Amino acid sequence: MENRKRMEKVRRSCGFSNGMDIDAEGTRGGLGLAWKEELKVALRSFSKNHIDDMVKEGNTDAEWRFTGFYGSLYDSNKNDSWNLLRKLGEDKTHPWLVCGDFNEIMYSFEKS
Structure with a gap:
């Protein structure tokens, strides 16, 4: 619970009035998503590895999908x-933006 309070404090100090947090397991991980009031964000699903949302901007009917990974x-x-990301990607009904930390390359020797 202390992490959530800390994340909310950081979020508000950065000017974001809304957000959601997924707690860390142990000392690693944890996700946070923050947005300003002019966006409407609807949670689709979440896990320790993702937050998947539908986003609607302003007074438009257009929606797009955002996944923090x-x-x-x-x-x-x-x-x-990667299987989780593939499964999430099966829904192709809206434009989709995925961003985050993929942790695919951890060390310089893994680069090719």
Whole structure:
């Protein structure tokens, strides 16, 4: 609960009146999404690795999809992270923006 209060304080100090947080498991992870009042954001799904939302801007009828993503740090779970993203991507009904930390490359020797 302390992390949520801290995240809310940071969010508000940055000028974002709305937001949602997914708690960290242990000392790693945790997700936060923040937005200003002129956006309407509807939660679709979430996990320790993602927050998936529908976004509507201002007075328009147009909606688009936003997914905040946090990939696993561990090699043994990387496939699970990518499979989650593939599953989320099956819905192609709206424009979709995905951003976050994919943690695909952790060390310089992994680059090719």
